[in-house]
């Protein structure tokens with residue numbers, strides 16, 4: 404397995420975490436603090452271009468130049484191990500890093516842009532970042548601390564049945580670097596098990612994409628939501644209470660659209676959606692409103708909140 | 718013995734894809750054995766006429782009409798095909814490259830123009846966001862609470878101990894200089910002219 408760092412980490416901010424589920428970032432910070440992971444967040448870091456890139460608006464060269472700038476920020480801040488909150492940031496940064504290392508022409512062109520913009524200090528040197536050694540998803544960092552989590556989790560949420568949605572841009576886009584098997588990834592289950600929860604390890608549509616498809620949710624809504632619906636039906640068949648996420652775009656696709664899909668199918672889905680950092684933070688005793696950010700969710704998390712209340716009275 | 722002569726243009730489209738910056742280093746475009754593994758896992762194939770195996774075949778047949786075929790716009794970029802292909806082909810990457818060719822040709826621009834507000838915000842703040850033109854429909858589908866979340870966001874972030882969302886002005890200017898010189902601003906100009 405790849406070597407996962409626990410220091411000199413730049414926690415890489417994500418646009419949809421910023422705007423939709425900020426509790427994913429605060430939960431991650433809470434966990435990193437508890438688990439003695441040394442990290443920073445930098446306000447100089449820009450977004451990765453992801454939503455623009457995968458709606459075909461950004462070209463690969465511009466996306467790579469933006470990544471090279473963010474790599475320079477990480478280096479200048481002395482934290483060159485990047486941990487992303489979003490699977491698309493992860494895929495974009497790994498791709499850009501590979502291009503910068505392997506394509507001399509592109510590297511020189513981007514360095515020339517830096518030089519002529521008065522940003523010579525940002526020059527990217529071949530192999531100064533390695534896609535496999537320096538770019539991670541937050542879930543991988545947490546996964547490497549599963550044993551510690553198992554030792555310190557406080558709140559028993561085993562009442563709930565949990566399944567995973569390992570985001571495509573984490574497990575499929577760079578599948579050779581995915582922990583475990585890209586066809587049946589288990590890192591989210593392992594983390595949930597560490598917190599004492601039972602997991603539905605396999606269900607029919609486990610490896611299905613969320614259906615967002617970038618442009619598809621906005622321009623081909625019916626197509627997009629039919630794919631989301633397939634997964635929801637499979638989860639319902641398995642009586643899943645909580646779907647675990649590792650990507651804010653997938654989380655949004657399910658959490659924001661679930662009621663709408665239910666209405667149009669004349670059925671009801673009662674599946675709650677949590678990012679893995681949010682679930683582990685709750686199990687470690689984090690405040691649902693001041694750390695986990697449950698107030699920004701669309702599907703009600705009341706069953707979990709009630710269970711937490713019961714547990715604090717017991 | 719008869720020798721089959723392949724003209725230099727036989728695999729022109731395939732080679733232009735292999736050499737594209739978006740293509741993975743070891744992309745197996747020319748190795749496709751038409752096994753259909755890609756199609757078996759493709760969400761677009763289940764719900765539309767897009768068939769990744771056929772896309773791959775048409776690339777090998779040098780079918781340039783693909784660039785103006787609406788089918789390529791049904792892809793989800795989910796990389797499911799990419800992750801199962803036994804010869805490291807990636808119809809996911811092929812579709813991304815074909816769409817860029819369509820944009821270059823012009824016929825693809827109306828497909829991306831609705832997202833141009835993403836780029837405007839990126840240039841203004843260095844941050845990504847959902848294009849504002851989709852908000853009305855999203856509020857209708859999701860509910861008024863979602864709009865209220867936008868209004869309350871800064872307060873909620875403060876409650877969670879998170880800083881306001883701003884990059885230092887100097888860094889935003891640097892990003893603008895970079896995107897000017899990569900040609901992105903010029904590209905955005907063209908896209909917006911089509912929209913208007």
Ligand code: SF4
Pocket residue numbers: 748749750751752753754755756769770773801802803804805806807808
């Ligand atoms: S999985 Fe790969 S080899 Fe098989 S048809 Fe698809 S592209 Fe060709």
Ligand code: SF4
Pocket residue numbers: 755758759760761762769791792793794795796797798799808809812
């Ligand atoms: S990336 Fe596109 S072609 Fe490949 S499986 Fe997903 S939707 Fe199908």
